[in-house]
Amino acid sequence: MKKSYGVLLVMAAVCLFSLCVTVSNGSAAEEKVITLKYSNFFPAPHANSVNSDLWCKEVEKRTNGRVKVNYFPGATLTPAAQTYDSVVKGIADVGTSVMGYTRGKFPLTEVIDLPLTYKSGLVATRMINEYYKKFKPKEFDETQVMYLHAHGPGILHTKKPVYKLEDMKGLKIRSTGLSAKIVQFLGGAPVGMPMTESYDSLSKGVADGILCPNEALEGFKLGEVTAYTTENYGSAYSSGFFVVMNKAKWNSLPKDVQGIIEKINQEWIEKQGKTWDDIDIKGKDFAVKLGMKYIPLSPEEDARWVKAVRPILDEYVQAMKAKNLPGEEALKFCLDYLKANQK
DSSP states (O other): OHHHHHHHHHHHHHHHHHHHHHHHHHHHHHHTOEEEEEEEOSOTTSHHHHHHHHHHHHHHHHTTTSEEEEEEOTTSSSOGGGHHHHHHHTSSSEEEEEGGGGTTSSTGGGGGGSOOOOOOHHHHHHHHHHHHHHHOOGGGTTEEEEEEEEOSOBEEEESSOOOSGGGGTTOEEEOOTHHHHHHHHTTOEEEOOOGGGHHHHHHHTSOSEEEEOTHHHHHTOGGGSOOEEEEOGGGOBOOEEEEEEEHHHHHHSOHHHHHHHHHHHHHHHHHHHHHHHHHHHHHHHHHHHTTOEEEEOOHHHHHHHHHHHHHHHHHHHHHHHHTTOOHHHHHHHHHHHHHHHOO
């Protein structure tokens, strides 16, 4: 009887130990779930916001739930202009925004925003990532770059037709940062305002036109308040976007998780670039259905526009020399890349 009682005690102890181990392992499993906060200024329905949300879901899926990403679109976590610094400080773990919203913070990479004869968001997106790989600009050193991207050609949309350079004289064109310089060198008068105010300004005549990609004709309904698009691709600009992660958070991730995310990032370069081109096509279709007239420039006229904005490129090179940065090399790389990869 005593022997049986002893056996029962041993069995009970084993069961208790197993239960403790199970609970302990369950707790450890829970502790292994890494939670990230992702900030994006694009509103939730926008194609670029959808892309970011899909990135979050793909990270969760491929890590088998070891990483969970809480997504905050519409600047609900951080304002667009403060997103990069918020990632540096850890307010957001991952963030995306426009480099041009913090002019001077990414001086060498401002080469992407120059009027470089853009024709495709996919090519621009591929190029900015190749540029980053080649030059590894120190301006991003406070974060871990996931990937970069750039929108399709920023061209001229107006209320009255612009067939030649002389037609730009005196036109009030909504533009900001480097695009404002483009307007000046083309002979127009830049009018600065947030994109969200552009529709009202164009409808009320505060602005006569706007420099932006075709996608905004639908995305911001600007096709309703403009009537002509001048296809000035020779002086077309783009805007660089970043997707970055807090450095300490990145370094804390297991190596295999880092590898998984790096693979997703490479895939999203292509996905994001194609999205820019897709929404440009949709924006144009939207505007054409409303009666938008597209005005192609002849090669000779386009060359005049290229020549008009060339001083902006020269100013960039000189500004980079003053900072001991390889601006001339960065500019040449981008111009050569576009020449080789654009139709």
